[in-house]
Amino acid sequence: RDRTGGTIDCVTGRGKVTAAQLRRHLLPVLDRDVLLVTDAYPAYRSFALGAGISHEAVNVSSGERVRGAVHVQNVNAYHRRFRQWLARFNGVASRYLPNYLGWQWALDGRRIKTAERLLSAALGVFSRASPH
DSSP states (O other), X not given: OOTTSOOOOXXXXXXXXXHXXXXXXXXXXXOTTOEEEEESOHHHHHHHHHHTOEEEEEOGGGTOOEETTEEOHHHHHHHHHHHHHHHTTTOOOGGGHHHHHHHHHHHHTTOOOSHHHHHHHXXXXXXXXXXX
C-alpha cells in the first residue's frame, strides 16, 4: 500500500510470509526505485536485499511507530479495515480469500462507480486498470 492509496494485495500462502513468497508476489509489481517500508520482520529485509530494493524497517514491537516520514500506519490501517469488514462474514474459507481481497480493494478505494462495474465485481471480475 502506498501513500496515495495504491494497493496491491494477494494471498501468499499460510503462515508467516517468506522472502521467496515476496519475490514471487511483490517483486513483479514494485518499481525498482521504490523505498519499501515494513515492520521489522526478517523476511522483508531478506527480500529487499535480494531484489536490490531500498528498505527501511520500523520496529513496531519495540514501540517504534514513526521515524520521520518512515511508518507503516497506512498499511496497518488498511489491514485493520479489512479485518473489521471481514468479521461480518464470521469466517471465510481460505480458498475464497482472494475474492474477499478483491471485494475489499474495490470498496475501500471507492473504485466502483457504476452499476456495470458493481455487477462485474459481484461476478469476480476485478480489472484494476478500469476507468469506471
